[in-house]
Amino acid sequence: MTEAMIRECIDACLACVQSCETCATACLAEPDIDMMRGCIRLDRDCADVCALTARLVMRGSDLHAQACALCAEACEACAAECGQHHHDHCQRCAEACRRCAETCRQMVAA
Amino acid sequence: MTEAMIRECIDACLACVQSCETCATACLAEPDIDMMRGCIRLDRDCADVCALTARLVMRGSDLHAQACALCAEACEACAAECGQHHHDHCQRCAEACRRCAETCRQMVAA
Amino acid sequence: MTEAMIRECIDACLACVQSCETCATACLAEPDIDMMRGCIRLDRDCADVCALTARLVMRGSDLHAQACALCAEACEACAAECGQHHHDHCQRCAEACRRCAETCRQMVAA
Amino acid sequence: MTEAMIRECIDACLACVQSCETCATACLAEPDIDMMRGCIRLDRDCADVCALTARLVMRGSDLHAQACALCAEACEACAAECGQHHHDHCQRCAEACRRCAETCRQMVAA
Numbered sequence: 001m002t003e004a005m006i007r008e009c010i011d012a013c014l015a016c017v018q019s020c021e022t023c024a025t026a027c028l029a030e031p032d033i034d035m036m037r038g039c040i041r042l043d044r045d046c047a048d049v050c051a052l053t054a055r056l057v058m059r060g061s062d063l064h065a066q067a068c069a070l071c072a073e074a075c076e077a078c079a080a081e082c083g084q085h086h087h088d089h090c091q092r093c094a095e096a097c098r099r100c101a102e103t104c105r106q107m108v109a110a
Numbered sequence: 111m112t113e114a115m116i117r118e119c120i121d122a123c124l125a126c127v128q129s130c131e132t133c134a135t136a137c138l139a140e141p142d143i144d145m146m147r148g149c150i151r152l153d154r155d156c157a158d159v160c161a162l163t164a165r166l167v168m169r170g171s172d173l174h175a176q177a178c179a180l181c182a183e184a185c186e187a188c189a190a191e192c193g194q195h196h197h198d199h200c201q202r203c204a205e206a207c208r209r210c211a212e213t214c215r216q217m218v219a220a
Numbered sequence: 221m222t223e224a225m226i227r228e229c230i231d232a233c234l235a236c237v238q239s240c241e242t243c244a245t246a247c248l249a250e251p252d253i254d255m256m257r258g259c260i261r262l263d264r265d266c267a268d269v270c271a272l273t274a275r276l277v278m279r280g281s282d283l284h285a286q287a288c289a290l291c292a293e294a295c296e297a298c299a300a301e302c303g304q305h306h307h308d309h310c311q312r313c314a315e316a317c318r319r320c321a322e323t324c325r326q327m328v329a330a
Numbered sequence: 331m332t333e334a335m336i337r338e339c340i341d342a343c344l345a346c347v348q349s350c351e352t353c354a355t356a357c358l359a360e361p362d363i364d365m366m367r368g369c370i371r372l373d374r375d376c377a378d379v380c381a382l383t384a385r386l387v388m389r390g391s392d393l394h395a396q397a398c399a400l401c402a403e404a405c406e407a408c409a410a411e412c413g414q415h416h417h418d419h420c421q422r423c424a425e426a427c428r429r430c431a432e433t434c435r436q437m438v439a440a
Contacts, residue, residue: 014344021388024154028147037138040150044134045281051381052272058351061265063294070286077282124234131278155391161271162382168241171375172407176400184393244374248367257358260370264354 001110006057009068009107012100013054016075019089019096020047023082026089038081039090046078050100057107068104075101111220116167119178119217122210123164126185129199129206130157133192136199148191149200156188160210167217178214185211221330226277229288229327232320233274236295239309239316240267243302246309258301259310266298270320277327288324295321331440336387339398339437342430343384346405349419349426350377353412356419368411369420376408380430387437398434405431 024043027036053071057064079097082090134153137146163181167174189207192200244263247256273291277284299317302310354373357366383401387394409427412420 010348017385018340018388021385025151025389028151033143033147037143041135041138044154044279045276045283047385048272048275049283049287051385052268055268055347055351055377055381056265058348059264059355062297063265063269063290066290066293067269070283070290073286074283120238127275128230128278131275135279154389155386155393157275158382158385159393159397161275162378165237165241165267165271165378166375168238169245169374173375173379173400173404176403177379180393180396180400183396187392245371248371253363253367257363261355261358264374 001107005103005106005110009103010054010057012096012103013050013057013071016050016096016100017047017054019093020044020050020078023089023093026087030087036085039085039093042074042078042081043093046074046097049074053104065108068107072101072104072108075104111217115213115216115220119213120164120167122206122213123160123167123181126160126206126210127157127164129203130154130160130188133199133203136197140197146195149195152184152188152191153203156184156207159184163214175218178217182211182214182218185214221327225323225326225330229323230274230277232316232323233270233277233291236270236316236320237267237274239313240264240270240298243309243313246307250307256305259305262294262298262301263313266294266317269294273324285328288327292321292324292328295324331437335433335436335440339433340384340387342426342433343380343387343401346380346426346430347377347384349423350374350380350408353419353423356417360417366415369415369423372404372408372411373423376404376427379404383434395438398437402431402434402438405434 020043024040027033027040027043030036049071053067056067075097079094079101082097083094130153134150137143137150137153140146159181163177166177185207189204189211192207193204240263244260247253247260247263250256269291273287276287295317299314299321302317303314350373354370357363357370357373360366379401383397386397405427409424409431412427413424
């Protein structure tokens with residue numbers, strides 16, 4: 001596990017927190033909120049899990065790999081849901097989730 | 111500030127986190143979700159602020175009074191919104207918020 | 221997974237957050253702080269993981285089982301370390317960690 | 331309050347979370363841990379408050395100004411303590427705290 005991988009993972013987690021918070025807030029203001037229930041629900045989980053994972057990785061916790069595994073699952077679920085919606089905030093969130101899942105999977109494998 | 115006040119504040123914060131999480135999840139499943147936007151939004155803030163406040167009070171942080179002041183505001187805003195909805199989860203949440211705001215105000219005054 | 225199991229898991233997680241916060245603060249004030257490094261480090265991780273787990277379980281997240289698995293690991297590591305120290309706050313923390321690990325393992329198995 | 335100010339505040343909060351986590355972990359490994367008690371204690375509070383503040387600002391919460399006010403206080407207390415220690419991680423943390431306090435004060439004033 002290199003310094004660059006750690007840095008990349010932290011950055012991807014924090015970018016994902018931001019995308020999920022932005023997406024959830026925007027979904028709550030969409031006219032078609034009835035369609036966005038799953039998105040809001042998964043954004044909430046994903047933001048919380050990414051935020052914890054970033055902090056465990058930052059501090060060099062013994063649990064960082066297990067947290068990254070959980071984080072990859074949270075991100076993949078959120079990406080699958082957000083990716084189905086045409087809103088820009090959903091598409092951007094799905095992209096951030098996919099990238100975060102990828103860096104987390106690399107941390108688990110390292 | 112007595113031990114009993116501290117215990118009461120922590121318990122009220124944690125009960126409020128639970129009520130807000132339960133209310134947000136239930137609001138996301140309501141047929142009239144269009145009416146519940148504000149509720150979900152404020153439940154999210156209130157749960158996060160109560161969770162932080164509980165932990166700062168638990169650890170005897172120097173910032174506990176300032177956190178309690180922020181928490182009282184979060185709870186009052188959430189109570190005002192949730193209190194307007196007839197759903198049981200909203201009414202219970204409003205009640206937990208009011209009680210938490212009250213114990214937090216007592217911590218600030220102590 | 222019964223309502224009682226869910227309630228028990230949330231309560232055990234929150235009690236563990238409290239024990240870890242109390243233990244970390246007390247360790248930071250111990251004359252033999254040199255011996256308490258591991259305890260403070262693991263209390264910090266365990267409190268953060270238990271706090272997230274409690275909230276995911278409260279909200280009925282799809283990720284609750286994976287979070288409980290991570291939480292059981294965090295609690296077991298913290299219990300193993302705290303259990304080696306004679307301080308009351310360490311012994312109480314180890315006990316809360318063991319109980320939380322047990323309820324989390326039950327959630328994973330359910 | 332401009333988009334640039336909001337972005338700057340979020341970035342400063344996240345950089346401060348990172349610096350506090352890094353500093354706390356490094357302090358826990360210092361030979362002179364006896365001198366670092368205050369630093370670890372305040373790093374812990376500051377990281378938690380900055381993390382919450384970043385998220386409330388990200389989501390455009392009504393409470394963002396009050397959270398920024400609390401955050402500025404957390405950062406100033408941490409900067410005052412960390413700034414007294416010669417360790418690189420303490421000096422870098424003090425710098426990140428001062429910058430975060432400054433952007434938070436700007437958000438409060440805006």
